[in-house]
Amino acid sequence: MMDAGDLQCLKVVALMGGLRSSAWMSSQSLANALNISPQTASRRLKALEAAGLITRTVRTDGQYVAVAPAGEEELRREYSAYSRIFSPEGGYYVLKGAVISGLGEGRYYIDHPQYRDQFIEKLGFNAYPGTLNVRLDPESVRMKRRLEALVWIGIEGFEADGRSFGSARCLPCRIGECPAAIIEPGRSHYPEEIIEIISPAPLRETFGLHDNDIVSVEVTHD
Numbered sequence: 001m002m003d004a005g006d007l008q009c010l011k012v013v014a015l016m017g018g019l020r021s022s023a024w025m026s027s028q029s030l031a032n033a034l035n036i037s038p039q040t041a042s043r044r045l046k047a048l049e050a051a052g053l054i055t056r057t058v059r060t061d062g063q064y065v066a067v068a069p070a071g072e073e074e075l076r077r078e079y080s081a082y083s084r085i086f087s088p089e090g091g092y093y094v095l096k097g098a099v100i101s102g103l104g105e106g107r108y109y110i111d112h113p114q115y116r117d118q119f120i121e122k123l124g125f126n127a128y129p130g131t132l133n134v135r136l137d138p139e140s141v142r143m144k145r146r147l148e149a150l151v152w153i154g155i156e157g158f159e160a161d162g163r164s165f166g167s168a169r170c171l172p173c174r175i176g177e178c179p180a181a182i183i184e185p186g187r188s189h190y191p192e193e194i195i196e197i198i199s200p201a202p203l204r205e206t207f208g209l210h211d212n213d214i215v216s217v218e219v220t221h222d
Contacts, residue, residue: 022064097136
């Protein structure tokens with residue numbers, strides 16, 4: 001379990017602008033925000049950096065701090081836990097958007113045996129190689145932000161074939177009667193309005209979908 005003081009420091013770094021980009025901050029400014037001494041703030045930053053939760057860059061005008069992907073996952077888990085405490089009832093969400101073409105890379109990654117085995121174990125299905133890409137409408141983009149409070153399923157990264165394969169997270173969903181999952185890579189930030197979906201079925205063929213067709217993605221949680 002993460003040290004409570006380090007977690008609070010990570011939260012403040014994010015609040016000071018470090019979640020989406022590197023933000024300038026001194027040990028003094030961080031200390032003021034945390035109500036601790038600058039020396040303790042500096043130790044907190046070093047601990048977070050050693051744990052791979054933040055990155056720090058020193059420039060001529062001072063240090064810049066950014067929340068690393070692993071740190072963002074810690075914050076997501078914390079947010080999810082509090083959301084379940086204060087909103088314990090189940091929920092039902094529907095995201096709507098237009099089908100778009102992807103870059104064609106999904107087939108290669110989804111079909112890798114080490115990813116495929118994790119999908120079977122954690123999602124309960126063998127994913128069809130490839131993803132369905134959907135551009136959400138504005139209302140669904142706002143709805144998608146609420147999905148951050150749900151429990152996502154982690155897919156672990158690995159080394160194979162002389163290269164690194166990154167981690168990802170999945171959120172079970174449905175399109176019509178087909179089980180599916182929204183998948184997000186852990187190493188990059190997709191545009192907020194784009195989602196990628198995996199399923200045991202070839203969704204385009206199953207539903208006769210073409211670019212610009214509108215689909216509904218249903219997410220249910222307990």
